[in-house]
Amino acid sequence: MKSHASIPAVSLLCAGLLFGAPLHAADVSVAVAANFTAPMQKIAEAFQKDTGHKLVLSFGSTGKFYAQIKNGAPFEVLFAADDETPARLEREGDGVEGTRFTYAIGKLVLWSKQPGLVDEQGEVLRQATFERIALADPKLAPYGAAAMQTLNKLGLADSLASKFVQGENIGQTYQFVATQNAPLGFVALSQVFADGRITEGSAWIVPDELYEPIRQDALVLGKGKGNPAAAELLDYLRGDTAKGIIRSYGYAL
Template sequence: MKSAAFLVSASLLLSGAAQAAELTVAVAANFAAPMQKIAAAFEKETGHKLALSFGGTGKFYAQIRNGAPFEVLLAADDETPARLEQEGQGVAGTRFTYAIGKLVLWSRQPGLVDDQGEVLRSGAFERIALADPKLAPYGAAAMQTLQKLDLAEALSGKFVQGESIGQAYQFVATRNAPLGFVALSQVFAEGLLTEGSAWRVPETLYEPIRQDALILARGRDNPAASALMRYLQGDAARAIIGAYGYGF
């Protein structure tokens, strides 16, 4: 009996190992912190393994078009996944919005950024960081905000642009820029500011930052890809996503 039970247990273990798969995922820079937590929980629950790459959505688009071996894309916008799907680089019907991003004006210096964003009108700073509006959705949102405030032209000489929101964040984090527009998720956790001072930019000042996920053509037959998409829409992942200030 013990021998039979052992064989059954071994069979189940081998079956689970056979079903586990590895998945390469391109993740928008703003989503790095929550995705690392989600990945750990996902791997523990499913047995699948994730290889995560973080970067700018615009750069990922070019890499995917040039044959980069990504199987899933978690973008910082909804336009890039839609374009990849239309171009045959993604699996039709797998695209959905996994998070709605929020923009924040942030400084590592306490008290520099007030809770109404009036520091922008004072101009009492040498540089302001933002992601490239042509490449990064959060950069586009920052420009929309400044244009609606009628400050884009006045502050243009102080812009320090990064390729992605991750680089824009680094400019401020390393104090190469005293303040900058970054993703809320980069500086808030569990509803609290992690450091410095910040202004949550009203969502009326920029278009919604809908962040879409897509299974790419290379991930079509990978069971871990569909499993991850289901997991991102479940309660466990959404709790993590919400804790970093994202909407749905």
């Protein structure tokens, strides 16, 4: 009676390549700035489909993620809302040197869920007929800092200060406006933009010259150094699929 020989490893490798199934799929724990929530969810789906690797996503403020990483949080990759935090983590030895790069440049928008409330020139700010205006905490959130820079350049920061409602991050700020607890607010364009247009309500896309560029950097963290899928994720962000998703949410590259 013939004995059945074991299937050679090379045959398994060929089968894996033939059917597109990764032999060593891995999970990657990723900290993602709140403004990048929607595009990152789409990228995660595409990344898993194309590579088999699964992204375990956490969304929040870049400032809080920095504190959590310094306190040993098990994140392997950071997608920040700025370029300063990843650079700082790299300098302090908490990131893998040479992995940091700018994955997107964010855009600020003044948005209301109410059609017609926000005009395309932002004059509603000078009229100030609204009771509240939402913005993210400038000390924690780069989009909040950009909002304050905008108001300072327009000479409106002091006159509108009593109307401010601050969100801990840009995700919470968006919720203030989406639920109409604040009639309008400064949010990330990516939160209200898809397929080349504002998805609902009314908006003023803030001109670039009114705030410093919001360069958003990614970094493989120290805890991700031994996980090849972490580096593969950053490579994937440089590819056409991810770039197409990022652009579709109004980011520049």
